[in-house]
Amino acid sequence: xxxxxxxxxxxxxxxxxxxxxxxxxxxxxxxxxxxxxxxxxxxxxxxxxxxxxxxxxxxxxxxxxxxxxxxxxxxxxxxxxxxxxxxxxxxxxxxxxxxxxxxxxxxxxxxxxxxxxxxxxxxxxxxxxxxxxxxxxxxxxxxxxxxxxxxxxxxxxxxxxxxxxxxxxxxxxxxxxxxxxxxxxxxxxxxxxxxxxxxxxxxxxxxxxxxxxxxxxxxxxxxxxxxxxxxxxxxxxxxxxxxxxxxxxxxxxxxxxxxxxxxxxxxx
Amino acid sequence: xxxxxxxxxxxxxxxxxxxxxxxxxxxxxxxxxxxxxxxxxxxxxxxxxxxxxxxxxxxxxxxxxxxxxxxxxxxxxxxxxxxxxxxxxxxxxxxxxxxxxxxxxxxxxxxxxxxxxxxxxxxxxxxxxxxxxxxxxxxxxxxxxxxxxxxxxxxxxxxxxxxxxxxxxxxxxxxxxxxxxxxxxxxxxxxxxxxxxxxxxxxxxxxxxxxxxxxxxxxxxxxxxxxxxxxxxxxxxxxxxxxxxxxxxxxxxxxxxxxxxxxxxxxxxxxxxxxxxxxxxxxxxxxxxxxxxxxxxxxxxxxxxxxxxxxxxxxxxxxxxxxxxxxxxx
Ligand SMILES: Nc1ncnc2c1ncn2[C@@H]1O[C@H](COP(=O)(O)OP(=O)(O)O)[C@@H](O)[C@H]1O
Ligand SMILES: Nc1ncnc2c1ncn2[C@@H]1O[C@H](COP(=O)(O)OP(=O)(O)O)[C@@H](O)[C@H]1O
Ligand SMILES: [Mg+2]
Ligand SMILES: [Mg+2]
Numbered sequence: 001x002x003x004x005x006x007x008x009x010x011x012x013x014x015x016x017x018x019x020x021x022x023x024x025x026x027x028x029x030x031x032x033x034x035x036x037x038x039x040x041x042x043x044x045x046x047x048x049x050x051x052x053x054x055x056x057x058x059x060x061x062x063x064x065x066x067x068x069x070x071x072x073x074x075x076x077x078x079x080x081x082x083x084x085x086x087x088x089x090x091x092x093x094x095x096x097x098x099x100x101x102x103x104x105x106x107x108x109x110x111x112x113x114x115x116x117x118x119x120x121x122x123x124x125x126x127x128x129x130x131x132x133x134x135x136x137x138x139x140x141x142x143x144x145x146x147x148x149x150x151x152x153x154x155x156x157x158x159x160x161x162x163x164x165x166x167x168x169x170x171x172x173x174x175x176x177x178x179x180x181x182x183x184x185x186x187x188x189x190x191x192x193x194x195x196x197x198x199x200x201x202x203x204x205x206x207x208x209x210x211x212x213x214x215x216x217x218x219x220x221x222x223x224x225x226x227x228x229x230x231x232x233x234x235x236x237x238x239x240x241x242x243x244x245x246x247x248x249x250x251x252x253x254x255x256x257x258x259x260x261x262x263x264x265x266x267x268x
Numbered sequence: 269x270x271x272x273x274x275x276x277x278x279x280x281x282x283x284x285x286x287x288x289x290x291x292x293x294x295x296x297x298x299x300x301x302x303x304x305x306x307x308x309x310x311x312x313x314x315x316x317x318x319x320x321x322x323x324x325x326x327x328x329x330x331x332x333x334x335x336x337x338x339x340x341x342x343x344x345x346x347x348x349x350x351x352x353x354x355x356x357x358x359x360x361x362x363x364x365x366x367x368x369x370x371x372x373x374x375x376x377x378x379x380x381x382x383x384x385x386x387x388x389x390x391x392x393x394x395x396x397x398x399x400x401x402x403x404x405x406x407x408x409x410x411x412x413x414x415x416x417x418x419x420x421x422x423x424x425x426x427x428x429x430x431x432x433x434x435x436x437x438x439x440x441x442x443x444x445x446x447x448x449x450x451x452x453x454x455x456x457x458x459x460x461x462x463x464x465x466x467x468x469x470x471x472x473x474x475x476x477x478x479x480x481x482x483x484x485x486x487x488x489x490x491x492x493x494x495x496x497x498x499x500x501x502x503x504x505x506x507x508x509x510x511x512x513x514x515x516x517x518x519x520x521x522x523x524x525x526x527x528x529x530x531x532x533x534x535x536x537x538x539x540x541x542x543x544x545x546x547x548x549x550x551x552x553x554x555x556x557x558x559x560x561x562x563x564x565x566x567x568x569x570x571x572x573x574x575x576x577x578x579x580x581x582x583x584x585x586x587x588x589x590x591x592x593x594x595x596x597x598x
Contacts, residue, residue, distance in 0.1 A: 046429075046458040155546040156315070185314045185485055186529045191542035211458040214531035218540050241533050255463035257488040258532050259515050 005205040006034040006057065006090075006174050011066035013052045026052040028229035030066075036173060039197060039206045041216035041237070043252065044226035050209040054178045057207075058092050059083055070173070088118050091167035093196075095179035097159035101151040108147035111135065111166045118170050134165040138195045157188030164195050168204075175199060177208045181215065193219045213256050217241040225249045271304030274446060274479050275326075280338040282318075282325050286551065292335060293551045295321045297503040299338075303447065306476035310490030310511070311483045312526070313500035316547050319483045322500070323449050326481075327366050328358030342366070342447070363390075367440030371452040374432035377424040383435050384420030390442030409438040413468045430461035434468055441472065448472075451483045466493055487530050491515050496583070499523045502548055502558035505577065509584040519586035521565045557589065565590040 013027035027049040034040050042050050055061035057068055059075065068075045073086050091114075094100045101110055111131045114120075121127035135143035138161040151159055160180060167175055177196060181189040193208075197219055200206045210216050216223055216237070223240040225233040225248065233246040244250050282296035296318045303309050311319045325336050326347075340347045340358075342365060347358050362368060370376075378386055387406045388396055396402050407417045413434040424432055433453060440448060450469070454462035470493065472478055484490045490497060491511045499507040499520060507520040518524045525543045545562040548554055557563070560570040569589045577585040578592050586592075 045460045157542075157546070186487070186531075187314050187526065187543040188546075189542065190529060190531075190537075190540040193537070193540070194542075197537060212531070213459065214533045214535060215540070217533060218531050218535045218537045238534070252459060253533065255460045256533060257463075257466075257486065257492045259488045259491055259527065259530060 005036045005038070005070070006032075006207070007067075007069045008032040008053070008057075009067045009069075011053065011056065011068065012064045013049070013056055013061060014064045025229055027056070030226075030229075030231055032224065032231070034174065034205045034207055036205050037200060037203050038222065039200045039208065039220050040222045040224065041220035042207065042209045042224045042226055043211060043213055043216050045211060045252075048226040049229040050226055051178055054092065054176050054207070054209055057174075057176055058090060059087055088170060089173040091170060091172040091175050093160075093163050093167050093175065093177040093180045095182050097156055097163055097183065098151075100163050101159060103151050105150070106147065107135070107140070107149050107151075107154075107162055110151075110162055111147075111169055114166055114170045120170060130169060131165075134169040135162075137168065137198070138162075138165045139191060140165065155188070156184050157191060160184060160188075160192050161195065164192060164199075168195075168199050172204060174205045174207065177206065179210055180208065182210065182212070189215060213241060213252055214258070225252065271307055273302050274305045274307075274343060275303040275481075276339075276341045277301050277326070278339045278341075280322065280325065280340070281336070282321050282330065283335040284321065285331060285333040290551075292333075295503050295550055296325065299500075299503075299505050301498055301505065301508065303479050303481060305446070306473065306479055307496070308473060308480040308482065308494040310494030310497040311481060311500060312485065312487050312490050312497055313522075314526075314543075314547050315485055316550075317500040318503040318550070319485075319500055320451050321503075323451050323481060323483050326358070326449060327362035327368055329362070329368070363445075364392075364443050365446050367443070367445040367448045369433075369436050369440050369448065369450045369453045371455050373436035373440075373453070374429055374456070377432060377435060377439075379424055381423075382420065383422050383424065383427075387420070387435075387439055387442055390439050392443055405442075409441055410435075412441065412472060413438045414464070414471075428461075430457055430465060433457065433465055437465070437468060437472075446477070447479045447481070449481050449483075452485070453482070454489070455484070455486070462489070469493065487526050488532070499526070503550055504558065504574075504587065506559065506587045507585065508577070509581075513581065513584050517581070517584075519580055519584065519591045520559075520588050521563050521590065522559050525564075557587075563590075 009031055011027050011030040015024040015026055017023045044050055052061055056063050063076045070089055075086055078086055108131055111134055112127050115127050121130055132143040135146055140146040140161050181192050196206050220237045223237045224231055227248045233249045278300050280296055280299040283292040284295050286293050299322055313319055324330055326340055342361055347361055384406050388402050391402055391405055395405050406420050410417060410419050415434055454465050482490055482494055494511055496510050497514045498505050501522050507523050518527060528541045529543055531540045543562060548558055556571040556573060557575055560566045575587040575589050577587045580586050580591055
């Protein structure tokens, strides 16, 4: 196991002011380490800065100050082609599987695309067999049944599996998943999460953003709780949900609907 | 809860228009349920199972060329009346006796009018025409959804999503309906904001006067808020029961799998399952129990006939051959 995956130090992200208002400090001094083979969750209400971190890692949001490094490479210092090359080791799975996929392309083309972009896979034949392998990996099996379909011929859960396959096919060191199951029915969420977990077991690192605490606690080794741009609590998942130390984490837990606990005021 | 019946829906069937030339699609199939005064009914199931279509058919909000059959009685008055499927009585009931809040309501407030003005338009005429009374009523409604009076002077874009959804609830309540229909009202909101909105709904029901039908794909949320649940699959109701019965003694294999797929705090990943496969397309004809292809308990009969809802316990109905056979043996 390579010792170090992703390392974020003192990250600050400001967005410029809009219409005379003040600038927004979306991320306010975040430190985060993600080792290979780890599955880490970031939880927190909307607006707490979770996506800004993901986007900064992917080079989609500009960093005001701080450092994001992958191994020994400081990603924030790189530009252009070198930045793109370094980020090949990073893949993003987005929230909306309906928006993420080009509706005109077949599943085969969609999953093959990252290989072409990153100039991986020497021949069409080789790429095709890697696509099949990736589809089987995410449970779209048999792959032959799926590779010719277009996104509208897939359910939401199947589409998100296609997104995961397209992310995993380049064998990234780090997978960033920003609310990968928020739009999906609970009935298919576990399937997608088990796929991410399997990629972690193969040695990748997974950083998953979510506001679904029970799922995050079940799948992640560590949880990071964010509030207003800062990390307010961090620790092993079970410890964080069973013995939270920060008031905000407790609020988040209280707000989570559970099958076991009914609100006393709901009549019976 | 043996309360007086407010809404009684019998043998509801809904067909929606399909692409030009194609036959209409039978979406809602023989659904019956009642809602008592002050009662909260949750309608749950995966997306595509006909929950929204069921709900919207109660207030005539289906697309043109939809067809509806069955009966919908509110306070004893038949809203369908056999005649026009999108009858005027449905539209009249909506707004006056039945309020509606949708997932998208928070995004459909009129951006150019202040919140207070939009709310006034929803008030009953006798209140609306008296400016002082109307203003007081708007503030009262805002208070009931936990918002300060100053929100009346705000434009929608100045409010957060959670606040806008509370305004939408206040708008639905303006004419003092007896029944509130809420279709995924918190699905677009994060956990904490969702909890606040659900608390607001909870407080609105506290005096036992308002009935609610909550449509949600979030079983834990519905079980927490509602008195009874109706589980839908492929356009049919497959289980009806009180929420405690559902969480502890669910009868239908589908309900049990939905429960197993719902992660609870402290669960381990291997305990969180998914349900293989997906609900069938309602445009395709199929014989037998629609859940049969995905069902871990299927046997001979399941592929041939559709099970009817049978009572297997107190206020507990299940449409499943496996349960019914076991029920007979027990
Ligand atoms: N592109 C942007 N321009 C301006 N403000 C933004 C932008 N993206 C996010 N923000 C603001 O930054 C804060 C954090 O947002 P975000 O990182 O999306 O949080 P989360 O993913 O936790 O919901 C919010 O106040 C949001 O409004
Ligand atoms: N206009 C339409 N024509 C044909 N099918 C439709 C139409 N509108 C919705 N449907 C189908 O009806 C089914 C039920 O939809 P809906 O009531 O929205 O379910 P839910 O609210 O449970 O997700 C879905 O399978 C959907 O694809
Ligand atoms: Mg986000
Ligand atoms: Mg719906």
